[in-house]
Amino acid sequence: MNIIRNSIAAVTAVVLSLGFALPAAAQGAYGTVDSATQGTVNVDSSNSTNANVGVDVGVGVGGSADSNSGSAQTQGETNASGAADVSATGDVSVDVTPLIITRADVDSNAVEATSASASSVKTQAELSGFVAAQVKGDNNISAVEAASDSVAVTYKQHAKLFGFIPVTLDATATVDASGNVKISYPWYAFLTVTNHDDLQASIQSNVNAQLGVSGSVNASAQESAQLAAGEQARIVAAVQAAMQAQFDADVNARVNKVDGMTLKQ
Known part of the structure; x- marks a missing residue:
């Protein structure tokens, strides 16, 4: 029985790791992640274990991340712009060597x-x-x-x-x-x-x-x-x-x- 419980715990840990690691990795690579992660573990009376893991990762350019596996929602937007304008006017004088x-x-x-x-x-x-x-x-x-x-x-x-x-x-x-x-x-x-x-x-x-x-x-x-x-x-x-x-x-x-x-x- 302890072996079964340990197996269930291990599978659960894997599921949770996949649920958080994949969105984070995608966000680190592209800066924008939309993900939906679902995981279920069923144990029947015959001491068999059935694990079902579903991971849906979408990568876009909107600068937001949504997780359906919890109640927290995070949105972020980064906008950077810059411009340089160099203008020089005036008389140009070339001083030729005497x-x-x-x-x-x-x-x-x-x-x-x-x-x-x-x-x-x-x-x-x-x-x-x-x-x-x-x-x-x-x-x-x-x-x-x-x-x-x-x-x-x-x-x-x-x-x-x-x-x-x-x-x-x-x-x-x-x-x-x-x-x-x-x-x-x-x-x-x-x-x-x-x-x-x-x-x-x-x-x-x-x-x-x-x-x-x-x-x-x-x-x-x-x-x-x-x-x-x-x-x-x-x-x-x-x-x-x-x-x-x-x-x-x-x-x-x-x-x-x-x-x-x-x-x-």
């Missing part, structure tokens, strides 16, 4: 010189060829640096060491995107008398005339503070012409004779 061409670059044929005029320059490659041609054609140009925000030309100029000894030194004229001109000299220039004011005025006049404006490059450059390749080329041409004219003017200055010695002013 073009730097020196006398050594041209003398060693590191860059190719072209005969293109400043007005025909449209690209960086054309700008490079144009600048190289200017350096190659004028031995007084030491270097040219051209970028979207400024253009600088280093050119030999006459000066007077201690106010009376004629010397030459490199003067650098820098023109920003608004067309403003700045002249700089080597650190030791404080020992000399230079043509700073005349040179700056001459370059400023040339820059304005070359670009057809008064005190600024153009509307687009003034707004964006950037220079296109063609504008950079025209500035190089304007600065080079002014610095060459100033250098030649000093060379052709009148000659004074002092005690039989000839001094260039």
Whole structure:
């Protein structure tokens, strides 16, 4: 008799385990379970055992679980939503690496010189060829640096060491995107008398005339503070012409004779 009771208990445990395990497993895999579980155990007087287990499992996407074997009903719903909106507006500026061409670059044929005029320059490659041609054609140009925000030309100029000894030194004229001109000299220039004011005025006049404006490059450059390749080329041409004219003017200055010695002013 004890054996029968133990068997009944074991079968009952199996039935209950199946009733709870299958819905739970289905819910864990899909998140939604509809189940109906029924189990019966009958023992007749002839000591025979009859177990009947019925399991009905339905899996859907409604996010709910119902169990008919008890009085508890559980419903759950999960809703998750998200959105990301990234918007960026504004002017895009590409800062191209400055073009730097020196006398050594041209003398060693590191860059190719072209005969293109400043007005025909449209690209960086054309700008490079144009600048190289200017350096190659004028031995007084030491270097040219051209970028979207400024253009600088280093050119030999006459000066007077201690106010009376004629010397030459490199003067650098820098023109920003608004067309403003700045002249700089080597650190030791404080020992000399230079043509700073005349040179700056001459370059400023040339820059304005070359670009057809008064005190600024153009509307687009003034707004964006950037220079296109063609504008950079025209500035190089304007600065080079002014610095060459100033250098030649000093060379052709009148000659004074002092005690039989000839001094260039």
